[in-house]
Structures are given as structure tokens and as C-alpha cells.
Amino acid sequence: MFKIKKLAVVLGACGVLASSVAWADVKVGALFPFSGALALLGQESYRGLELAVNEINAAGGLNGEKIQIIKADAVDPTQAVSETKRLTSSNVAAVFGSYASGISYAATPVTELAGVPYFELGATAHKITTRNYKYLFRSNPNTALYGVSVVNALHEMIAPGMGLSPKDIKIGIIHEDGPYGTDVAATEKQRAAELGYTVAEVLPYSAKTVDLSSLILRLKGAGVNVVLQTAYQNDAILYFNQAKSAGFTPKVVIGAGGGYSLADTAKAVGPGMNGVFDLDFPQSSINPAGAPGLDKFLEAYKSTYKSDPQSGHSLTNYVGAKAFFEAMAQAKSTDADKIRAAVLAYKKPGGQSANGWGFDFGEDGQNKASTFYVMQWQDNKLVTIAPKDLALGKPVFNK
Amino acid sequence: MFPDFRSPKAYVSLILLAVMFIVPVVMGTAFWTNLFVLLFVFAALTTAWNIVGGYAGQLSLGHAVFYGIGGYTATLLTANFGITPWIGMIAGALISGVVAVVISYPTLRLKGPFFALSTIAILEVVRLLVIHEESWTGGSSGISLPLNIGWTWIVFRDKINYVIIAFVIFLLVLWASWFIRKSRTGHYLIAIREREDAARAVGVHTVNMKILAAVVSAMLTSVIGTFHITYLTFVDPGSAFSLELSIQIAMFALIGGLGTVAGPIAGTFLVLPIAELARGWLSALGNGMHGVVYGVILVAVVLTIPRGLAGAFGPMIERLLDRLPYLGTRPVKQAAAPASTEKHVIDRESPVLKAEHLFKNFGGLRATNDVSLTLYRNEILGMIGPNGAGKTTVFNLLSGFLSPDKGNITLLDRHGTWVKCTTPDDLAHKGMGRTFQIARPFTGLTVLENIMLGAFIDTSKRDEAERIALRVAEQTDLVKYLNTEARNLTVGGMKRLEIARALATGPKVLLLDEVMAGLNPTDVEKAIQMIRRIRDSGVSILLIEHMMQATMALSDRIIVINEGAVLVSGLPQEVVENPAVIEAYLGKEYNDA
């Protein structure tokens, strides 16, 4: 039912009251939404970082020094700014974060100004890495790639599988009007145009909306048969329920993470969810053969938190954090410029990390070698169907 | 221009302000500089809000719209055109000013909660439009300020510079608030807040005043918004056009004391740290605890000390401050020029007010039926008639509170020209004053301040207004009560205050609406003397009365209104013995009595 997250917040309180460091420790900041609307997945993301730190400390630490995490709670962008200011004046070697694009976007100018490296592990907005910052690095793929990946998946796998050619397809792009939805929708639209698809409608809506019936009528009226949605949980469920009521049954529905990846969404929607495609960060339900270290991660998660991962965010953050820590170790210093050089020099091919991602950072700090995986809901479970080495199932096409 | 720094109130305030600045400078850590920047920003926002919310009494719950305009303007200019935020600040303030005028004009006549609702609606509309127009506004993710360091760009590594700028802006807003409060504008605003129509009767152009307050408040809020957003180095629609922020700044003003200069600052400095600490400690109990704290404090204040901290503790603090020494010798106040002792007598050759063929209908009821009258210089004209005859309607027509369906009203102004005015404030400026049947003093102000409101019509200097008020107080036997709050007067005192306030506008024509009602015989006698004195000083008077004894004693002429029409007019003795008049009052049976 409703949880009072005592554990996390007692730790948070300790973090807030954190005083001076124990001798010979490396301090890093962890900026996530630990409370508020985004807390569920913010907490989940943080766990990935924490597991990475635990693993490194158990193996001797970063170049022999123990890593100490200072937690900072960022409920909204304004609080993110003040918390980041607190972190940068606590002599952290780097700041890790933050799951939510708004928080990352607001916090990173602070670290850039202070000359402290910021490692983004999960926020996707493209804008974050377009500002020519020197000390900002991101391990996960961003929204510029997201839209492209969705449409590519449609083009290369789903449409052929459904026996649809581009001229049969009328795409309707619907999205929540926040930074997440708007960004993904924009790149979806662009990529679809490049590949020659007809985009009949692009309809933003407020994430807090209580009624999508007019929007669905618009899609119906335009003859849309492929829906690309970017939504949180509430609006995803609303869409499915109201589409069902209105008798709107597009041939293909592809989501871009958010609510589309959550078990609760599938539970609320019911059997109507089966067959729906979703692109997102790698979930823990991928083929371990393509992801060495995955089993170790799952085991550590289970023993530390006494449950299975709630979403793919913990795995994503874990993989990114581990990579960044390795780069920091290679830098052999906490000097920001040396760390930058080390990160840019850090290269790993795909198939060697716990979720199958490779690493290759561009001048803007973005990892060009991380990708979104394609999944499909089958029997109310989210099954990874692409890329091949990491797939655990085959797509099902309901013609 | 500046407060008298030798008075205890002023120098103690200076000391407090100095302390406020020194604390973050001395403590120096990020926590302290951040906290005090926040405190200065919010104290400034609340003080700016107070100008329209507290002084003018228009409760805006959408003030963040100006904060956001300031922030967005500067950020867009810097990000797209490389223009320094200092210029962006000015540009934002100008835009906010224009927006304030556009918004206020239609909405300012809405009453309390409806005005508040309209401000919320405007805030939401702006926020949604900014999100929608994402091609140039950056949409819902907002815009990041380019990180150019230095005073030109208001982006610093050294946090103390932010504290300095925040403090300077805070001082600027504080000074503006103080200046307005002490000026004529401030007094007018408070009068409008207390009793808008009474304010109009003393010549306050209420609409213009309210718009002025809105514009000043909007521009100051916008400047603060520009600074705070450059401090945060980013802006997004959700946090810039935030309903929560708007409610917060209104809340601090209420808790501290609406309409006072120091109140909002006290409210901010006391409540904000509590809430911020609550956010830190109590978040263990669950996110949102600090919001509960805000809400509980607000409800508690509303129920226990509705006039806020300033209202509850202000008098005590004032008393303590009065015990402190004045640095130097107090300047002596000049006395007013004594009233001339020349006796003015009635001049039947010179009319001063003419009403011709007035008609007024309310729905199917003809309230005023072809009423014509003339008032001569230095005359006392009494208007009598049975209840419901329509005397007050005629008064309202003459004084501009109602407009006639047909007919003309002309007034001889102070320069000798005949003018036709349509609004009460205009008439007041041209030389007509009036009182109200139900006395409507500005209850929260002292007797002196009440009278001063009338005096401000001719002067904007506080001292001169005070002199005029003192003189009028002598004329109306109110000298003993000058520092009492108007709400604490007796009925007789309130009636005299009504007259005093109208007199202070220096009218040539005075309309008195049943000033004797409710007075005991001694007071009635004193009132008669007072009205004679007023006439003797050169004022023409038109009065409605039910007290026959007083009317007979005072009036040079009487006009009788019955069923909306003039029944008869003439010398008092003639009128009273006129059978038609007796019939109107007492009925046909008494005609032969």
C-alpha cells in the first residue's frame, strides 16, 4: 500500500547532517529524487550506484581509498540546485545522479561552475549534454537516440513482422508535454520523416490529464494504425483504458520507457497490454550470456535489498557507475581535468558489461555506445526481444 | 525621501539590516550564503507583493507570473542574443509592467476571492502557453543559463557576490515599500482597501491607484525574479510560474502583517527558516511535512492573530522603541494657518450647484421623478421627506455615485467655472464633499489619518496634510480623539469624523446625509453649532434630515421630496405649515388637525 521510506530517509538525514570525512576516503555525491513524485524510481536508480560502490569498496576501494557516498535529495529542480551547491562545497570528488532530466539539467551548471565532474547515470534529455560543458559525462543513451531507436525498431523489425509497408502505415505520436515526452516525440517525428513514414498526428497532453478521449478520437479520425507513445504510468493506463472504451485498436503500439516498462501498468491495463512494444534501458530480464556480471548484480541486489529489482534503472545506474569509477581509478587523481581525460580515453566494446552496453565517450561527454533495447509485453511480462545477444524471447506479431 | 535616521525606529531598523547582511558574510559557508540569499529573495518578493496585496488589498495568488517573466526575459536574451542580464532585468521589468496594466484593468474591480481566482487562472494560462510554445521558450524542460562568469553575467564562483546583490535588491524593494507607505499613494491605497467608495468620495482615483500599485509591485517582483533565476542558473515553467510560490509569498505577508512595511519581512525571516529546516529534519516523516508546517502556521495565524505578527506585537515593540532616545533634537512641527474669521453670508444671487430635471429608475420603480433644485452660495438647504421618498437617491445622483437616466447636474468649481462631473472622485476634486448615511470611517486608521485622507486631495506632502487635518479637527471637535483608531469612536464621534474627512478636502459644496441620526440632544445642539461654523467659513451645505428641530434651526430654505418628486420648496416656516407636506408625512386625516 503506502510506504514510509524510513530506511532511505534516515540515511538521507544522515547525509544531510554529514560532517567531515574519515581520513583517506573519496567522497562522492549522490543527487537523486529520494522523496516526492519521482521517488520510486529515483530510489531504485540510487540502488544501482550504491551496489557499485559496495562492490568496489569490498574489492579494496578506489585506488585503495574507500568511497563514501553523500546523499542529496532533489525533489524538484530548485531543490536540486541548492543541494548540489551543498555537495560541491563538501569537497566531493564527483557527483553522480539523477534519474530525472529536470533535476540533472538544473544541477549540472552548479557542478560545472564549481569544476566538479558530474556523472549522469540515467536521465535522458538530450539538452543536458548540448551545453559544451567540460565536466559532464553521461553513460546512458539520450532522447536524441530514443526517438531514432523507436522508429528504427518499427522500420526494421516490427513493421516487416506485421506485414506492413511504409505506405500502409499512419503514425500517431502522443506524448506527455514534459521534457521527457517532448524530446522523444521530436526525434521520433524527425526519424519517421527521414524514413518516409506518414506522421498523421503529433499530440502532446498534460501528464496529469484525466481525460484523453478527445485525443483518441483525433487519432481514430486520422486513421492512425501505429501509435508511438511516451508516457508516465498514469497517462499510459488512461490511454489504454480509454482507447479500449472508444474501440480504437491500432495495429502497433510502441512505448518509450516510462509507464510502459512498469509492471503496475501492465497489471492495471490487463490483457490489453500484451503485444505492446516498448523501448527502454536494459531490464534485468536480459540474456546473461550477452551481459557478463548480470547474475552477480542480481544476487547482490537480492541480498542487499531483499527483493528483485523494481525496474531496469538500478542495473543501468550500476553499469554506468562502475564504468565511471574505473575511469576515475585510471585517472589516479581527483583533478577534474585528469578525470575528463581518463573518461574520454575509456573505451569498451559491447557485450562486456552487466547490461551489455559498451562505452565510448564523445567530446560532449555522451556515451555513444549505449543503446535502448526493444521489449514486448507477453503474458503480462516484459520480454526483451532485441538486440539479439541479449534477447530472451521472440517478438509476437498479432496480425 | 529617506526615513529620519535619528528616530529610534529608523536606527534600530538599520542595525537589524546590518546584522542581516553581516551574518552570511561572517559565516561564509555555502549553507549560510544560500539560506540568506533565499531569505533576501523571499523577503523582497513578499514586500513587493504587499504593495498590491497588503496596501491595496487585492489578493493576488498568481504573482509568480511576474517573477517568471523577469526570469524568462533575461535568460532568453542572454541565451539567444548574448545580452547581459542587467539589461534583461530592466526589459523584464518593463514587460511585467505592461502585463500588469493589461491584467489589472479588467480584473481589479473583482471582489476578493474572485480577484484571487482570476490571478490563479492567468498564472496557469501563462504557464501552459510557455510550455506549448517550446520552440522559443524551451518548453517544459526550461532553459539553462549560459555559464559566463562575472558581474556582467551575474554568474559567480564566489557566493558572497550573490549575497551582496540579493541584499541590495532587498534594500531597494524595502525602500520602495516604505516610501509608498508613507506617501500619499500609500494612504490612498489603504483607504481603498478599507472602504473603496469612501475613498472615492475624498477624491481618490481608485482605479488608477490600484493599477499603479499593481505595476510597481509587478516590476519589483520581476527584477527579483531575474536575479533569483540567474542565481539558480536555469528556468523552467513549473518552478517559475508556480502556484505554490505565489501562495507562499502571500502567506509570508499575511503571517507578518498585511499592509505594514516590516510585517512581510518579519514573516519571511521567521517562517522560512522553520520550513526549510522542517524540509530537512521532518522529511524523515515523509515528504511534504514542510508543506504541512506552512499550512498549520497559516491557519493558526489566521485564527489567532489575523493582523499578523505586526498587528499582534507591533504596538508592544513600538512602545519599547519609544523609550529609546532620539538622536538629536526633534524638529518642531509647524502649526496650520488659522482659519479666517470672516463670516460668509448667504448670497442668493450666486448659485453653486444646479440640478435640472433629474430622472432615475430602478427596474420598474421610478425613484427620482423630475427633480430640480438649486443651491446658492453659503446657503444651508435642507432636504426633507417621508421615509423612502428618495432623498438619498437624489444625494447619490448629485454626488456621482449614481448616474441619472435623464437630467443635468452642474457644479461651480473652485475657479468659478461650471463643470459637469460624473464620478465621485472627480467631484471631490472640483469642490464637492459628502458624508454617508451609515458612517464609513476607515476603521483601521486613526482619526488623524482618516482626516488626512481628505486633506491629501490638494497636497501630496504628508506634513501639510497633517496640518490641514489638525485644523479641521479643531473645527469638528475631534482634537481629543486624534490618535484613537476610528473603530473606537462613539456614534457621535464617527459622524463628526465623516464630516471632518469631507471638510478636509476643502469643498465649496458639502452634502450631509442624516448627520444627526442617532445623536442625543446635547450632541445635536453641538452639531448645529458646528454646521453653522462650517457655513460661516464659506461652504454651501445641502443636508438631508429627519430631525425637524435641527432642520428648522439650520436651514435657510427647505425642499420637500415625496415619492421621488419635489413636493414644495421655500422658507422653512412656509414649508412646515404647507398642507401638502403635512399630508405627505402624516396622512390626510391630520390635515385638519
Place this chain on the structure above:
Amino acid sequence: MDIFIQLLINGLLLGGAYIIISLGLTLIFGVVRVVNFAHGEFLMVGMYLVYLIATQFGVHPYLGLIPVAVILFALGALTQKCIIQPLLNADEHIQIFATVGVSTILLNLALVVFGANVLRAPADLGTHAVMVGTFTVVTGQLITFIIAIVLAVLLHVFMHRTYLGRALRAVAQHRYAALLMGVNVNTVYCIAFGLGTAFVGIAAGLLAPQYPVFPTVGTYFVLTAFVIVVLGGMGSLYGAVAGSLIIGVVDTLAGYYIAPDLKEVVYFGIFLLILVLRPNGLFGTSTE
């Protein structure tokens, strides 16, 4: 044309829930003369209660709304007695702040107790759609609409045919005169406020099958309710019904013909126009 009719149907039915919410709001304003800024938060409380009853006791929201309405009646009457009543003679702005304060407390309390998660009450009945000719009608919305009309009629009968109802109207028209007539004004106020919030409790139960609950759900509904009540005329029951239907249709039409994310701009625009041009609304009585 088909789509237009479907939009009309959707809009009218959407108005159903708003009828109930705005009847409560306008009743409180009409009698107690207080603009209840916390109305949305009472709805939120109602929806959480419905959720709890559904998940803890397995009772369907349509049944659960009965105890919830009673609880909310008590809550409203309590708010009136403890918070509004002491302030009846205070300045208007004090009353505004009082209800704003209540709204802040309720909203943040929900955040503390339930967290920011979105919670759905499990309910089967009320989520399906039936076909009427070529048009679809969601059963939950239809049920809500029918109950809304029934409530409006019942309220009308109550106000005009019962002593209590007449007492409410008397107090609405002239507080002091009613007092002199022997009406216990304070009790009447509590009843009026309680009724207003009880209505919102009923709405909560009817909305639960279709909409989830989260701490800020009230804000959305209540801003729309304010638009409706101002449009229809503060204090007018007919106005609340008419306004709800109009706004419901505007909502669906604007969502279709203009853009889904600009719906609110459209009806806030209408709201501002009404406030400026015809502040008494379509059916409202002057507030003097």
C-alpha cells in the same frame, strides 16, 4: 459529424462528475458566502478514502461512497465550525487564507501519509463501454451522469420543500433576518458546508473507477469546478448544472479541434472573460 456527436456525448457525460463537484462548491458559496479554496483537497481526501475502503475491505467504490460521503460531511462541518465560523465577520482576505491554509495542510498531509504515488482503486464495474447506436458510452460516466442529475433534483427539492432547505435559503439571502426568525445560523452553516463536502465525497466514489488518486488530483478538478461555478453563477444550482455541461463539452471539443494540451487555456480564457464581462455568471444572483 459522427465524431462531433461522439464528442458531444463524451463532453456531456464528462460534465456529470463536474455537476456533483460544483453543486457542492456553489452550495457552500451560496449559503456560507465563502469561496472554498480547499474544495479540491476534500475531493482528494474522498478519493483516498474510497481507495482505502476498496483495497482494505474490498468494497466497490460505488458502495464505498456512502460511508465516504458521511465522513466528508463530518469533515466539512468540522472545518466550518472550527475554522470558518470564528472568521465569519473577519475581512474577506482572512477567509481566503483560511481555506488556502486548509488546502495546503490536506494536500501535504496526503503527501506525507500516502506518498506521491499514483494509486488506483480496483474496480470492475464502471470501466466498460457500451454501444449506443454507433456511439460509445463509458458505463462509469453514464452512471455518474445519472446520479448527478438525481442529486441535482434532490437538492432542488430539499432546498424548496423542506424546512431545513428553506432555512438554508433564508440564511443565504439575509443572515441577520434569518437569525431573527429563529434559525440557528451556525448550525445551518455547518450543514451547508457539510453537504457541500459530502457531495464531493459522492463524486470521489463515482470517479474512482476511472481515475487514480494522487495528492494533487484535487487541484485539477477544482480549478475546473471554479470555472464552472463562475460561469454558471456563484450560488446558483441551475448554474452549476448548466456550467458543468457547457464546460464538459468545451473540454472535449477543445481537446479535439484545438489541441489536447491547450484545453485548459481555453476554459481559463472563458473563465477570465466571464469574470470580466459578466461576473455574476449566467444565472447568478448579485452577491451584495
